[in-house]
Amino acid sequence: MKEKLRKLTKNKMAVGIFCVVTGLVVAFTSMNIKTGSNEVKNVVVTTKKIEVGDKITDDMLGYKKLSGDISGLITNKEEVLGKYAKTSMVSNDYITNDKLSIEAIYGSAYLENLGEDERAISVTITSSAKGLSGKLESGDIVSVILSRTDENRNKDTYIPEELKYVEIISVSDSKGLDTGSENENAEKLGSTVTLLTMEEQSLLLANAENLDEIHFQLVYRGNDERKQKLLNEQKKIIKGEPLEENANNNTSSDLSLKEKPTEPEENAIYINNNLLEFSGISYPSLKVDNNIFVPAKILFEKLGYQVYYDQAEKTIQLTNRDIVIKFSTIEDEYSFNKDEEPQKLGIAPYNYNGINYVPIKFLEKANLIYKVEDNSVLYIFTDKEKLEQSKEKNTKNKKGTVNNNSKSNKSK
Incomplete structure (x- = not known):
């Protein structure tokens, strides 16, 4: 019996020694792994907000030092440049391959x-x-x-x-x-x-x-x-923000303003001393039965209005923030306030070559200042300050008829 106890004791000691040795090996290995994981490495992060479909450029990327497990993160900018964002990313966001696409993202x-x-x-x-x-x-x-x-x-x-x-x-x-x-x-x-x-x-x-x-x-x-x-x-x-000059390298085919030439064209329209034109062609005013008409849509779009045409009612609505102007394209009916009943100006709009023109009285009701000079040239000003500036620049001192609207221009 004593012999059996002695053998069992020896076996327990052996097992104990084995467990201690195994524990030391595991602990040493874990320490090595932990020490290795604390190594600091650079990973690629975003420097600005990136939207879906954006092509990744160098100015969008930066590096951030990170220790620990960096598996799945990208450590080289070259692996990201030229690819496209599959998801939106905020500034300082980590970049992974599942957020990128080789091809442009649409659909x-x-x-x-x-x-x-x-x-x-x-x-x-x-x-x-x-x-x-x-x-x-x-x-x-x-x-x-x-x-x-x-x-x-x-x-x-x-x-x-x-x-x-x-x-x-x-x-x-x-x-x-x-x-x-x-x-x-x-x-x-x-x-x-x-x-x-x-x-x-x-x-x-x-x-x-x-x-x-x-x-x-x-x-x-x-x-x-x-x-x-x-x-x-x-x-x-x-x-309604100001545009940079030549922002589109002269590729625009839509509404634009050009500097006033030395000799104004007959019946030309100028807004704050700039020629109004469309697709490279100036759109002058019209004179019908001694009444002057101006192209409503082209002119008011340049003044910052949105233009809506109701084909069923035959009306055009001009809106700019809280200003709502509405008029019939076939009747002498105009309203210059959202809740205002239609009023008459004594003459209906005029359609010429598919373009709707409104009588010059329309400008006064829309709180604009205008003057008609020699050669029937029409100058439109958004406020009195612009008119005074024009007078100072006008060295020719031409005679003209000026309509000074005392109301402030609500469209600006």
Whole structure:
């Protein structure tokens, strides 16, 4: 019995020694692993907010020192540059491969990650020619050309200021499949185009579906600084912010102002001493039966108004913040306040070549200052200060008829 106890005791001692040795080995190994994990390494992080679809450039990236487990994180900028963001990232965000895409991100991935001010809306392509003969692609920057024909078969074709530079998210066929996708069932020609917009643009496009024609004009293709510059310019137009000079390298085909020439054209219109023109062609005033008329839409868009045409009621509404002006295109009916009953100016608007003109009295009611000089040149000023500045610059001292509206200009 004693012999058995002695053997059992020896066995327990052996087991104990084995456990102690094993514990020391595990502890030593763990210490080595922990020591290795504390090594500091640089990982790639963002330096600014990045939106879905943005092409990653060097100024968006930086390095951050990190110790511990960095598996899954990227340690070299070169692995990120030139790729596209699949998800939105905030500043100082860690970058992983699952947040990146080699190809530009559009379509459903874009729709799932719209920014706070971003909207998406689809517009019908009614014919191949109106959709650039099937050559529109995701990421293209386009201008939306609207066209309508009135009851007298006069055609009005124009590019709204809000739709000068719009980005295409996707082009879809009649089945809703994206053209150019890997789906073998997708058709080659698109039936609808989905655009990335702001709310103001979506409202215009929704209303445009009722017009006779919508064309898409390609402005730019590519993912670089120029594309972003065009999109930033469009945002400034919608928000009423000043634009940089030559921001689009003279690629704009829409409404613009040019400096007043030495000799003004007959019947020319100037806003604060700048010539009003559209697509490189100046739009003068009209004189009909000794009444002067001005092009309503072109002029008021340049003054910062949004223009809406109601085809059913035959009315045009001009809005700028809290100002709402509305008039009939066929009757002597005008209202210059949202809650105001229509009033008469003694003459109805005039339609010429599909463009709606309003009588010059309309300007006074809209709180604008104007003067008509020799050669029937019309000068329009947004306030009295602009008028005084014009007088100081006018070294020719021409005679003219001036309408000094005492009211302040509400549109500014």
